[in-house]
Amino acid sequence: MTPTLTEPGALSSPVLNSSLTDLLRRWLPRQRWYSGSGHPITEVAVAAATQLAADCFHLVVRVQEDTVRDAAHYQLILGAAVSPPPRLRHCLLGSVGGPAGRELMVYDAVHDHRTAVLLLDRIRRGGRTGALRFESMPRTSVPADLTPRVLDTEQSNTSIVYGDRLILKLFRRVQRGVNPDLEVPTALAKLGYPWAPAPTAWFCTVDPFWCTLGIVQPFLAGATDGWILARRSAAEREDFVTQARDLGRTTGELHAALARAFPTRTPSAHHETRLAEEMMGRLEKAASAVPALRPHVPGLHAVFASIATGVGHPPLQRIHGDLHLGQVLRASGRWYVVDFEGEPAKPMAERCAEHSPVRDVVGMLRSFDYAAHKRLSPRRQWADECRAAFCAGYGESGDFEPADLPKLLRAYEADRAVYEVLYEAAHRPDWIVIPLHAAARLAGSR
Ligand SMILES: Nc1ncnc2c1ncn2[C@@H]1O[C@H](COP(=O)(O)OP(=O)(O)O)[C@@H](O)[C@H]1O
Numbered sequence: 001m002t003p004t005l006t007e008p009g010a011l012s013s014p015v016l017n018s019s020l021t022d023l024l025r026r027w028l029p030r031q032r033w034y035s036g037s038g039h040p041i042t043e044v045a046v047a048a049a050t051q052l053a054a055d056c057f058h059l060v061v062r063v064q065e066d067t068v069r070d071a072a073h074y075q076l077i078l079g080a081a082v083s084p085p086p087r088l089r090h091c092l093l094g095s096v097g098g099p100a101g102r103e104l105m106v107y108d109a110v111h112d113h114r115t116a117v118l119l120l121d122r123i124r125r126g127g128r129t130g131a132l133r134f135e136s137m138p139r140t141s142v143p144a145d146l147t148p149r150v151l152d153t154e155q156s157n158t159s160i161v162y163g164d165r166l167i168l169k170l171f172r173r174v175q176r177g178v179n180p181d182l183e184v185p186t187a188l189a190k191l192g193y194p195w196a197p198a199p200t201a202w203f204c205t206v207d208p209f210w211c212t213l214g215i216v217q218p219f220l221a222g223a224t225d226g227w228i229l230a231r232r233s234a235a236e237r238e239d240f241v242t243q244a245r246d247l248g249r250t251t252g253e254l255h256a257a258l259a260r261a262f263p264t265r266t267p268s269a270h271h272e273t274r275l276a277e278e279m280m281g282r283l284e285k286a287a288s289a290v291p292a293l294r295p296h297v298p299g300l301h302a303v304f305a306s307i308a309t310g311v312g313h314p315p316l317q318r319i320h321g322d323l324h325l326g327q328v329l330r331a332s333g334r335w336y337v338v339d340f341e342g343e344p345a346k347p348m349a350e351r352c353a354e355h356s357p358v359r360d361v362v363g364m365l366r367s368f369d370y371a372a373h374k375r376l377s378p379r380r381q382w383a384d385e386c387r388a389a390f391c392a393g394y395g396e397s398g399d400f401e402p403a404d405l406p407k408l409l410r411a412y413e414a415d416r417a418v419y420e421v422l423y424e425a426a427h428r429p430d431w432i433v434i435p436l437h438a439a440a441r442l443a444g445s446r
C-alpha cells in the first residue's frame, strides 16, 4: 500500500509539519497567485487542515512576512505520494519525510484532475467535511461527470473549467468574511441583472476563521475576454470604438444595478480632502518601494491636491473594484462582467465598502492605455479614441458624465496607476514601464 500524507498523525507530526512548511516557504513566493510584499517569509504554519481523500489535504496556511504587521492566509490543496505520476511533475513542491521514514513527494493537487473531480463532486453533494461547508443556490443543481481542466490564463487565483459548462474559482489568498466575488453577483442575480454570471454553488471554511474558499458559476463557453479583443484590435490597427462605447454603457448599467442592490452614500463635506490625503499616502508608500516613481511625486501630489478643495462627487456605492479589460467577456455580441473580488491586495472590509464609481471608470481607462502601450503596440490614438468612447457610453447609462469630472478622473487615474506600479513591481517587473509612463503623463512630467 502507498504511504500517504494522511496516515494517522502524519500531518500533525512535528517532523512532517516542519518539512512541509520549509517546502512552502520556498514554493509559495514562486506562485503567480502569491501576493506577498516582497519581504522574506519568516514563518509558515498550517492553520487548518481537512482531509479530502486518502492522499489529499485541504489546507489553510498562515504566512508571516518580515516587517509586515498582519499574516496572510492562503488556500492550498496538496497531495502526496511516494512516486506521483509524470503528469503531475509540473506541480511538485518537493519531498517531505513521511511515516515510517519514507520520503513523500508533495504536489499542488489543484492540478490533479482526480482532485478537480472530487471537489466538484463534493460541491454537488453539499454538506460538511471537517471545517469545510459546501452550499448551492436554491433551485440549482451541479451536474456530475464533467471533465475538468485548469485554466492557464494569468490570474490571481486558480480556476477549473468543467466540461465548458461550469467554472470553479478557488481563492488563493483568503480573508475573513464573505468574498465580494460571491456576495456581489448573488445580489445582482436577485435583481435579475443578466450580465454577471450568477454563482451556482460555493464552499467556505470555519477554520481558522469563516471565509469563502471557492465559487462555481456557469462558464460562458465561446466568450473572449476584453483584453484579448482589445490587444488584437490595437495590434491590427482596427477600430474598437463601438465595443468601447458598449463597454462604457455596460459599466454604467452595472453601477446602476449595484446602486439598487446595495446601499449608497452621499459623500461627506470632507470626503474629497480625505480622499486626496489617502491618495497621497498611497503614493508616498509606493514611491518608497519603487524609486522610479519618485520623480513624478510632486506632479502627482498636485493632481491629488486639485481635488482636495471639493470638485463635486457622485454618490458612493458598491463598485466592481478592479475593473479592467481582463474582467469583461464578450459573448453573443454582449459584454459580461466577472471577478468582483476587488483589488486582491486590499483588506476585505475596504473592498466591501462603498466607493466612488469613478474608480471603475478609470480602471477601464487605464486598461485601454495598457492595451495600446508602445511596449505592446504603439497606438496612443487608438487608446484615446477608446477612452473617449468608453466615457461617452458610460454617460448614456450611468449617473454622471465622466467628461464633466476631469479633475476627479485625473486624480483617480493617477491613484490607479500608482496601484499598478506596485502590482507590476511585485508580479511583472517587465511591465512596470506601462504604469510608470502613465504616472509621468498624469504628473505632467511628459
Ligand atoms: N463565467 C466565466 N465564463 C468564462 N470564462 C470565465 C468566467 N469567469 C472567469 N472566466 C475567465 O477566467 C479568467 C480568470 O477569472 P477571474 O475571475 O478574473 O480570476 P482571478 O480573480 O483569479 O484573476 C477571466 O479572465 C476569464 O477569462
Ligand SMILES: O=P(O)(O)O[C@H]1O[C@H](CO)[C@@H](O[C@H]2O[C@H](CO)[C@@H](O)[C@H](O)[C@H]2O)[C@H](O)[C@H]1O
Binding pocket: 154, 155, 156, 157, 227, 322, 324, 325, 326, 327, 339, 342, 343, 344, 363, 366, 367, 368, 370, 371, 420, 423
Ligand atoms: O488578477 P486580477 O484580474 O484580479 O487583477 C490583477 O491583475 C491584472 C493583470 O492580470 C492587473 O491588471 C493590469 O494589467 C492588465 C493587463 O494584463 C490591464 O488590462 C489592467 O488595466 C492593469 O491594471 C490588475 O491591476 C490586478 O489587480
